Amino acid sequence: MHIRLSFITFSLILFLVVDMVKIPKSHPRYWSLLYREKIIEGMEKGITAKAGLIAHGRGEAFDYLIGEKTIPPAETAMRAAIAKLLLAKHPVISVNGNVAALVPKETVELAKVLNAKLEINLFYRTEERVKKIAEVLYENGADEVLGINPTKRIPGLESERGKVDENGIWKADVILVPLEDGDRTEALCRMGKFVITVDLNPLSRSARMADITIVDNIVRAYPRMIELAKEMKSLPKEDLEKIVATYDNSKVLSEVLIHIRDRLTKLAEGGIWKKEKLDI
Template identity: 45%
Template sequence: MTEIPKDHPRYAALMVRDRLTEAMWAKLVAPEGLIAQGRGEAFDYLLGEQTTESAARAELAAAAMLLSAERPVISVNGNTAALCAHQLAALQEASGAAVEVNLFHRTEERMAKITALLEEHGVAVLTGTSERLIPLSHDRALCLPEGIGGADLVLVPLEDGDRCEALRRMGKKVITIDLNPLSRTAQTATLAVIDEVTRAVPAITTACRTLSDDEVRALAADVDNRVFLEEALRTMARRLEEVADALE
């Protein structure tokens, strides 16, 4: 990994890039995953590379939904595993959710490597014989009956539009973590957390550990994704105006 000085103004973002690049060479992350990361970074610029007040409220709602679900499952791809395997272990412990690896660019080698990485960091990963249970023509359709196939709620970190739509059509609730409020994933999810994944996952974990039963019931019963999308877009628009005004 490149030596990045900790006083660099974009230290966190550059460390993320390095971890993903290293993971790509280790065949954990598909090369296309680097493109997805770059797209997300562009939207994070518009948020000031920080968790907004709206995103913080969405993270509370996400925790409440996880705790309220009967069969919650966290779906993990290569990028998510490379960036926050240890954070996923904490979220699994706090929420009681199962964890399943699900990939678009699926090979048995990548499935095994990602599973091993997660297990090294303390995640209990569901394994077994996957079946084509999601109505899709590609390999994201493959999942476990005792995992995503039987879940009533799926947490999908990072963009995954067509599967998000398919899961919703199956009657499942979907929480997504996606920096792009315009994506099909964010638009079709039950709840979109518009935040960077390494900020969002620990925030959801903390909420899972601290919300009272009354707070969980109230938050889970009052989720309106349109509100969070609108607030994210307005935040980005205001930031663009502020930057433009500063140039005058």
């Protein structure tokens, strides 16, 4: 009993100490650490699943490889994505726990500028998580959130991610599914949906299956996509159609891999231990 109480006391003290830690803005990894904390906070609030922490860490690794910045292939993909979403009759933006933890305000703003619907879709779905994510979206200005009471199921998808709203993803012609599982991307493509994803891993099944893949950190991608949407809304329909028609996702993914290869080659040749060589 004494040991059990001591362990509980120690755990409580450790939690309080960790909770009190503040990241100084002078820290060279300030933004990276801040977004890690957002994911951890999301998990503690019941918004993000435990697996979401693993997914975020995997994404961080690829962000290192591309240089932690928006690269030209990502900009090309974002322009094509916005053009397609502006042309869509029923655009939908899918929201999971990591998205709600990292970019809730930007998600709502992007949906509004694109006149797109928001739908919660979770692999580790519980009614409690769904309600908490909906609350976060409403707190950040959402007028409507779908996916709370899904009535349809994506054919061939047995996981909880198969549950969709008949007025949202089920009806959508174009769907933005950031930080996505490959199985749902593939299933949506089989349904004839045009799928856009944001994925830092250019080798993932989601990245390879999607019609448009934005290889960028969502915390950089969404603000830039909002800017592009505001700029491109006034473009003629013909111009938007041309942007989409000339886009080649395989080519863009190849360009991402070439960028990573060249960047790693330069780092290796210059000596990665030299601070001045890292920013290339």
